Amino acid sequence: MMLNNMPIINGDPLWALLGRFRADQRKHKIDLLVGVYRDEYGNTPVMKTVQDAEIHLAHEAHSKAYGMLSGNANFNQQMAKFVLGDSPSLKDQCTIQTVGASGALRLIADLIATLSPDSTVWISDPGYINHRPLMEGAGLTVNTYPWQNKNGQLDIDACFAALEKAKEGDCNYPLN
Structure with missing residues (x-):
């Protein structure tokens, strides 16, 4: 059986730390572990603007066909311009979504x-x-x-x- 050869790996110490954080009963603690916003209940809410954007994108969808392997070309171009500005490197870059x-x-x-x-x-x-x-x-x-x-x-x-x-x-x- 192929899975019998699967190695056992150690758990991620960051997630172990998150477990200790969740077990901590103090009320005024702050979770700075993973770098995502969490509300006072420990939830990571989906912001209203993100929900609105998802609804907009769903309504504007023209197809469910496979997209380009590199992702949305217009998005990639705009992200590269945002990151690199007017740098001469803009013409030599390649941006992909993952x-x-x-x-x-x-x-x-x-x-x-x-x-x-x-x-x-x-x-x-x-x-x-x-x-x-x-x-x-x-x-x-x-x-x-x-x-x-x-x-x-x-x-x-x-x-x-x-x-x-x-x-x-x-x-x-x-x-x-």
């Missing part, structure tokens, strides 16, 4: 593996638990660099010392 951030990371990992398979991807430690498997799943080598000391403060000396081992062509996350 299924969330992890989808984007896997696509960039596959791109790196195709264009520069000997590259090492450097990720922070601590970091998100899914970054290493996404990069390794594309066949890339992954190394880590520390960015916190024991007090949770930036340890720039340790970070730079680890990254001195990086070679030309390597990437760090955020990717550059």
Whole structure:
């Protein structure tokens, strides 16, 4: 059976922290964990403007046919212009839509593996638990660099010392 060979992975420490947060009975706590807005009940509401936009898009839909693999071309063009402004790089960029951030990371990992398979991807430690498997799943080598000391403060000396081992062509996350 194929699934018998599936490795057991550790849980994400961020989600474990979220579980501890939810179990905390204090009334005046603030969830800053994942970076999404939550109301006083811990829910992530869908904003009215987003709901209105979804209704508008549903009413304006002309087809349910597959779209372009890169997503909505007009949206991509406007996002690139928003991010790059009047930069000369605007003519050299390529923008695509993905299924969330992890989808984007896997696509960039596959791109790196195709264009520069000997590259090492450097990720922070601590970091998100899914970054290493996404990069390794594309066949890339992954190394880590520390960015916190024991007090949770930036340890720039340790970070730079680890990254001195990086070679030309390597990437760090955020990717550059």
